[in-house]
Amino acid sequence: MPPRKRFGQHFLEPAWVAKLCGVLDASPDDTFLEIGPGRGALTAALAPRVRRLVAVEIDRDLAAALPSRVPGNVHVITGDFLEVDLDELLAREGQPLRVVGNLPYNVSSPILFRLLAAAGDGRRFRDATVMLQKEVADRIAARPGDRAHGALAIQTALGADVDRLLTLPPGAFRPPPKVTSAVVRLRFRPPAAAVDRAAFERLVRALFVHRRKTLLNALRPLADQLGRSAEEAIAQARLDPVQRPETLAVADIVRLTAAVL
Numbered sequence: 001m002p003p004r005k006r007f008g009q010h011f012l013e014p015a016w017v018a019k020l021c022g023v024l025d026a027s028p029d030d031t032f033l034e035i036g037p038g039r040g041a042l043t044a045a046l047a048p049r050v051r052r053l054v055a056v057e058i059d060r061d062l063a064a065a066l067p068s069r070v071p072g073n074v075h076v077i078t079g080d081f082l083e084v085d086l087d088e089l090l091a092r093e094g095q096p097l098r099v100v101g102n103l104p105y106n107v108s109s110p111i112l113f114r115l116l117a118a119a120g121d122g123r124r125f126r127d128a129t130v131m132l133q134k135e136v137a138d139r140i141a142a143r144p145g146d147r148a149h150g151a152l153a154i155q156t157a158l159g160a161d162v163d164r165l166l167t168l169p170p171g172a173f174r175p176p177p178k179v180t181s182a183v184v185r186l187r188f189r190p191p192a193a194a195v196d197r198a199a200f201e202r203l204v205r206a207l208f209v210h211r212r213k214t215l216l217n218a219l220r221p222l223a224d225q226l227g228r229s230a231e232e233a234i235a236q237a238r239l240d241p242v243q244r245p246e247t248l249a250v251a252d253i254v255r256l257t258a259a260v261l
Ligand code: SAM
Pocket: 007, 008, 009, 010, 011, 012, 035, 036, 037, 038, 039, 040, 041, 042, 056, 057, 058, 059, 062, 079, 080, 081, 082, 101, 102, 103, 104, 105, 107
């Protein structure tokens, strides 16, 4: 079966499967959720080290071939990870899951947002070790003031600590993608300060639409919409109206959320 481009299929070479498995630090009590097992290279290496592994694969042909390639503690779900009923899955497994995936790059951001939203402060998903296009990994791990710092880093930093684990050249995959890849781990945890998440996300989206604006200009449309004064909200959050949104840390945006929404 030739790799299917529309599903972002780039299969990991054996030497890199071993490296990825090594950084997972798996223990026999763990239950893993693998997103996109493909031909099962990582699945077959990881399953013998853990209690159970649930693998969600969208490609029906690959999913059908998996059980014959992997140990008996692997449960295969055929479907789109973005549509899997996670409440049902977590209830069935009965313990926090660890997530792993060599993600299809065309849908890696929606998958990450789904994981962040569903992680339950680390009580539902403990961590997620994911292979991404290096640029996306840079955006996730970016710190305030970095060029790559934006909505993805802020949303991630609200609910997780991020570690960069590996960088992989295109030749680590068959067929090779056009880009360099990187593995990052998100360790989910509660936010450092209590915040209304929906309001926080609304503010983050509003602030980062036009990245190059000053904070005052970036905030004004949302503040106007809410009948609030952008100047007063910024002062109340002890921020500088002329700083750029990309210089804001999570704690700054938490204060601004409370001031404006
Ligand atoms: N894990 C395999 C490996 O490392 O060799 C395959 C990785 S490949 C980059 C991505 C895999 O995710 C493919 O098998 C693809 O069919 C699957 N996939 C793509 N979109 C998906 C989705 N929305 N839900 C679940 N699996 C998906």
